[in-house]
Structures are given as structure tokens and as C-alpha cells.
Amino acid sequence: MPAIDKQQYDVLNVVALKKLAPVSAVAVSTRLEEAEVTSAFSSLAQADLLVVVGGSAMPTDDAAQVLDQHAADFYANVRTDPEVLALVERFDQVNDAFLTTMSSWQQVKVGDRRVANDHTDEDYDAKVIDQLDRLVARLGPLIEAFVGFDARFSTYRERFDQALEKVDQGATEYVSSPTVESVHNVWFEFHEDLLRTLGRERQA
């Protein structure tokens, strides 16, 4: 199993989260210079942990295992930190509320059924967006706690802020669209990252 340093871990981690990641996106999510990302791409490619296609990186089948092993090392102290553990306890609840809110954005209740939200009711949409904003705010203390161990986690805060700002500007695809840096995408990546950092499995 190839050994990787922390910078390589950060890059490979983002590539694994995004699956197909251009240099620019990895730079944003790792706070590295694009040149550093490019050089990490080539060393990781040499180690057969990713392949670069047209400037974007894709993880190989080995990437997940290497990341898991190194996470155990890099984040051993996070995994036993009482503050982090207390906040993580609460995460599942916030996560459930987040997913429910995401459904409310996409679908509205009609009697006992749900139909696609056609976004004609501004009052309804405004309430859902407020709720999302609150939930992202509730994630704040946990992100802060992670930042205390690894500064790269602060990029989640920035990415959430940017997505919500777009939403407020009327670009409502930034709520749940899978093809932009939407609140849902950032949340999903954070969740996956959290699981790897703590060495946990996603709940069924």
C-alpha cells in the first residue's frame, strides 16, 4: 500500500469525494495552489491512486482504502476528542433534518402525497431556504471543531456560504442541483468527509 503525505491525502480525498475533479475545484476544496494540486495529481497518478483525464482526476479502486488507512493516522486525535464526539452525536439529528428540508424543497405535500415543488409559492420557498440556512448554521460548531485539528475543513464553511449566497441571489439551483456547488452537494461531501475522518460507516 503506497504511503502518501498529508497534502496528497487532502488532494486524493477531494478527488474521491468528487469522483471527477478538475484542478481548480480541488484547489478550492483544499486551499492549495493549482500548481500544488497539479503536482499532487502526478505523484498520485504515479502511485496508481488516481488517473488524470483531460485535466480532471478520477480515483482508482485503491484510493478509498489508502485514504481510510491514512485517515486513521492523520485524525487519530480527532477520533478521541470529547468535543468533536459530543458534536458528532448531534450531527445525525441535524443531518436528518437537513434531508427532510431538502425533500421539502423538491416536493410539496398535497394531502397525503408529495408532488414536485413548482416554486411558484415564494412564501413556502423562503421558509425552506430559511430552514436550510439555520441547519447550515447548526453545522457551524462541528466544522469549527474540525478546523481546530485541520484548517482545510474551513473550506466547507466558505463553500456553504457561497452556495447560500447564490440561492439568495435567485440562483435556486444552488439548493439541490447535483451539477453545481449546491448546498446539497457541499453537505454530502462534508458528510462523507466526516465519516472518513472519524472512520465511521454511513448509517443505513
Add this chain to the structure above:
Amino acid sequence: MSVAQQTVTETFTVRFEDADSQDVGRLGGKGAGLAEMTAHGFPVPPGFVITTAACRHFLDHGVLPPGFDDQVAAQLALLERRTGKSFGAGPEPLLLSVRSGAPVSMPGMMDTILDLGLSRESAVQLAEATHDTRFVADLVRRFHTMYAETVLGALEGPDGVMALLDGFRPDDDAGDAFDRMWAFCRDALEDQVDEPVPTDPRAQLRGAIEAVFGSWNTRRARTYRAHHKISDDVGTAVVVQMMVFGNLGDDSGSGVAFTRDPITGKDELYGEFLISSQGEDVVSGEFTPVPIREAEQSLPGPFADLRKRCAELERRRGDVLDIEFTIERSRLYFLQVRSAKRTAEAAVRIANDMWGSEVVDPLRALSGVSTDHIRQIQRPRFVPDEIEAARGDGRVVTVGIGACPGQVHGALCFDADAAKEQAEQGTAVILARPNTSPADLHGMIAAEGIVTATGGSTSHAAVVARALGTTCVVGCGDLDIDPAGGTLRAGDIVLRAGDQVSLDGTTGELFSGTLPSTGSASVSESFTSLLDRCRRASGATVLARVTLPGQAAEAQAIDSHGMVTALDDVLAAAGRFEALAAALSAGATADTADFAAVESIVAEEFEALLAATAEADMTVRAFDFLADDTHELLDRSLLSARPQLALPLGVPGFVEAQLGGLARAADATGRTAPLGFALRHVTDVGEARELTAAHRRVLARYPKSPVVPGVYATSASAVRVAAELAEEAPVVWLDLKLLMARDWGIPAWLLLTAQPLDDYLRAGRLNGDPRAQLGDGVRSLLESLTAAPGPMPGIRLSMPVADSLVAELYAVGCRTFAADLAEVQPLTLALGRAALAAG
């Protein structure tokens, strides 16, 4: 008048019954709505509005206006007298709901605070009235949490409070319960808030009002206003209203009513009711409410009132409503009235019924149905009998949770990469995964449907599928999907990659095999009837774009008035581009190419399509070497070698060959009805003359040819001479997309997608959206046509139909349209609406 004088004399509060419901600017949307309801005698709980003027003062000066507290106190006294209840005291405690209500709704504004006014004394009294100390403890919990979160900015509710609540019983001592619950909440929230929730009800009210006003300037509200061009000076109103209680015994309760069934649209009161409960209980899912039909047996009086009021309010608003109501000691109160959300099927049925009822005017009746509803309804769906048959035959592989509706079929695929690959080759694919992650996105985008073994209705797969609008079923617990082995097992059934399956995103069923689908033709009587009404209202002619014979049959099934097609589309679909290019490259010069071969290709490929269209109105657009799609598909060297082909009549022989081919196909199918043949990019009468000359030469060879020459105007110059062109070539169409592209200086293909134009518009770089409005240039062009002699040319729409654009086209006098097959029915609705709006 000086500022000081003004603030002394101005009133900042107004009772619902005294307010002018037209004055939305002062009352805000919610306040105006309540004033209107009160004025018309609808049973809304009494209350008052603190106007936007008070908010503006607060924002300007950082404090509430002088005399404000006295005005609020006076309003409270009036409310106490009117209701016989006391704020913060007994014997009948008055509790309030406090809500923000700006003239326009926006995110970032403070939401509702309920049960405000809870003091120890009122809590004890309330426990006595409800004989339920546990309820009062719960009320304290709810109020405390809500106030801490909305006014004081706490992020989390009091930890462990539910465990405390569970310890209370209905007959516990109320004073003690209040003390314990209050202290618990206060201590649990201590770290999160700078100050505790006030115990004095008047301080609670003041805090809530200031919080509403303060929320006007949250970062989010400001951003929203800036981007929606709403002035920061508008301010918000505050609605203060008496809380009513549905849990005061068996003569009380809470419910939700829809004035019609929001699922089917059937004209009958629909909804549910929970006796002796508060509104939160109805939606919590903890208790099971009963249908209104059953509940009304026990409280006939209030429910008779409900029925009467619902009908009256629906008539008045001309819309189906969703009404939250409470019955407090046999007295009915409306808590919230909104336009009811409804399924697409219900929207159509309601619009049709209301139009027919003549109680509501037709334009209002149409307001609840959108072009998207029509698109949803006409999505292909399984033939009902086939579903039954498949169930009967044991072809249901598994039943999961329907996460995104739709009925689709395709080849089973277990891997996102493979799904994408197969979809690109034109195979419909159903992607089946144990679960999905962002890594599967490309496959999810490519798939017709998605199935996952794990996950619930909020899983990654479900959220992404809904964002994509892709049919999706999740949580098929008994599915064992093995992507590596390429198998899917459910009990004894084993399916392999490539096997055909069908998926129902509503029922959650996965079937083996292909379930046949219906076309988009008439799905219900209401649907047919509504579109008929729209057709009659607009008097417009709508033709459908078709390429394949099957589409021609479908176009006739949806009652389109005829069809248009394009020669390049038909040849591309038949895979004849290479043969065509070879024929056009033959010979020494462009004019001596193998036109006989071209004519034969056209004749062969049009026979089936013309046979399917029978004698229906039909126009064929001539081959266009400049069309974006053609450009992509055709070998570019042809145009470099023979650039004459890029001009509409640069190679008359090619035009003649197309005319000849169509004449032969028409002859073979026995068509005698006129068959239009329209050439794009013509701008001059000289070109039109050459076209008719070519047509005459063809007529000499095929005297029975029903072909009528025409043009597709794609530029302002062509539109300006449209009448003269029509004298030569009588079939005249305007290609709106190309006209718009030229006029706005935006490539035509960009008009077909959301991005990057959406971002461009949001950045404020364009003052209008060329996909949704004509713009001055094209509008004045079209207006000039109305003044010109001769019939108005037909409008070819190639973008998804936008209501606003259709309204403009209708208003300038356009009455003939052609649209993509799937857009014909949405366009029919939009034209009906446009005609009604035009009066």
C-alpha cells in the same frame, strides 16, 4: 410637518376590522389578507397589525417610535375586551401568535412565534381549562424553544427536554410543572443566548416585535432584496393575533381542509380533523386524524359552518384553497388560508371544472394550471391494463419507495460509466445500484430511471433524482444488487445487465420486461376538454414538428392542426447524410452533382412520413446547411468544397431535387393536399423567384405535385419583405429562434439551454430574457407585419414554450404556430391563457 409631530400623531397599529385591505404597503401581505377576511365576515381569530411605518421608524432610528408601547397596550386592551380573555393572566388567558408580514415575502425574515404571553399565572389557568398539565408543559417547551430560536438566535433547542416532558402527567400540579419546565429550558439554553426568554408577557411581545423589525436587515433578506430590486425602505409589518385552542375538550379540535380534493381535483371538501388537539398534532404524525367526512358527525354545527365558509371563500378567491382551521368550543376559526398545492391532474380538472362552472371567470380558472402541469401529464405512462397484467403474471421484481414519479423502462445497468455509454448510443437505461454517491452522477444523468437497494426518500439517490427529474425508486430492501457480478436478485428472480425492466416512481414497483407506454394523447376527459376550451378561446392553429411516422400519428392523436418537418431531420434520422453528401460531392461542379440520387433519397425517406400524415396540413423545411445540428452531423469538407450550398439558392439543382423527391413521395402515397416546402434564409424576392422557377421545372416533370413553395424567414430583412415573398412563395413561416438570435446577437443554440444565459441575466447584463420575451426589435418587426397586407405568417417556436413569450406573440396578432411535438399541448394552454388575458 416636523418629524416630531408626525411621530406623535401617526398610528402604528390597526385592528383587522379597521384596516383597509387594499393597503398592502402598510399592512404587509399577511395583514392585508387578514383584514380582507375579517371584512368579509370570515372567522379569523381577532388581532391587529403593527404597520410597516413602525418598522421604518425602528430601522431609521434604532428604537420604536414614541408612544408605540401605549398604542400596543391599547390594542391589547381592545383585544382583551373583545375576546373576554386576559393577556398573561386568568381566568381565560389570552395567548398570541406574532408573525412577520412584509408586502413581499422573502427569505431571512423572522418566522412565527406561537403561544406568546405564557406567564406562570396564565399557564396555571390554561391547565385548569384543558385539564391537562402535560399539554401546558409542552406549550412552555414549544414557546420557549421558538422564542429562543427566532428572537434570541439559539441554534439548538433545549437538549433533553423531551425526556422531561415525558415525565409530566395531565393531573400534575400546573404551577410546579411550569416552574420546572421553564427553569429547565432556561438553563439548557443558557450557553446559546445572551439573555433568557423574558418571563413578563409584555416584554415577550416587545422582544418579538423588535425581532421582526430587526430581521428586515438580516444579510439574507438584504441580499434577496438587492437581487430582486425590492427597496430596502419597504419594511415589514407585524401581525399579532389571538391563539385559539383546539384542545379544550370534545367540542374542540384542529384540522386542515382543501376546498377540493388536491389529488384528483374532485369538487368535494377534502381534509382531516383531530378532535381535542392543537394544529401541530395534526401534522406531527403522532396521532391519526380522521377524514372530515367522519369528523363532522360529531360536531355538525361547526362543520356545516366550515363547508359554507370554504365554498364561499373559494368562490370569492376563484381558486382552490388549503385552510388550516381550529374549532374552539364549537366555534370555527380559520388560522391560515393559502392557495392549495395540487397534483398536475388535479390542476387540470379544477381549471376545467371552474371554467365550466361560470362562477369563476375563465382566465382566473386557468390561473391554477401551468404549462409544466401539462408537460407532466403528457409524460409517457404505462398502459393501465399492462400494469395489472404484469402484476398478475408475477413480474413485479420488488417494491421500494417511490422517490421521484414517472413510468419508464430500459435496459438494466449496474454501473454509472456503462449507463452513460449505453445512453449515448441511444439505449434507454435503468441504473440499479446498491446506493449512489456523487461518483455515480454521470450515470444518473444519463439514465431514464434509477433504482437503489438501500436508502430512504431523502437519500442521495432520491435527492439527486428529484433534482434531475429522473424517475427513481429507493429502499428496495429485498434487492441484492451485485455490480461486479452484473446481477440483481430478488428472491428467486435473477436479472442480468441488459435485461429489460420497467420502473414506476410513484408506486415504487420494479417490473421485469417492458411495459408498453401510452402516447401523450388524451389522458382524461378534463384534459381534453380543457385544451379544447383553450383552442376555442384562442382560435389559433398549432402544428407539431415531427420527424418519424410514429410521431405523425401522435401529432394527430393530440389534435394538432397539422405538422411541420425538416428535410435534414428526416434524412438524419434515416441515416442518409453520408449518401446525401456523396451525391452532392459528385460531378465536376456544384451544379452538376448527382441530383437524381438526391431526389431518390428524399423520395424514399419521405414516403413513410407522408403516408402517416395522410392529407393533414404539412410543411417541409428545406435542407439547411447552416442549421446547428446539420453542421454537427455533416462532413464539413463538403461545404468547404462547395460553398454555394451555404446560400439558399446557391445550387438551384439541389432545391429542385428536394422538390422532386417530395413530389414523388406525395405521388407514391396518393397525397393531394398541399404540401408546403419552405426554404430558410431567403431575404429577397429575387431568391423567391428562383425558388418558384425551380418549382415550375419540377412541375413540368411531376405535374400532379401538390408541393407549394415557401420560405422560412430568419432575418429582419426577410420579415420586412414577407408580403412580397408570399406573392412568389405563398407558404411563409418565421423561425423565431433564429430571428431572436440575430436580433439579440446570441447564438441560437444558447437559447435552448438554461446556462449560461441564466447567470448572465442574474448578473444584470441583459434587461430581458430572449427565451421569454420578444424584445423591442422583434416585436416591432412583427407589429409591422400586422399592418402589412396578406395573412400573418406562421411562427415556428423551437424553444420550450414560455407563457410570457406566447402572450406577446398573441398580442401582436400571431395566430399560427408550429412547435415541437411535446410542446404542442403546453402551447395550446398558453395560447388559451393569452387569448383570455387579451380579452
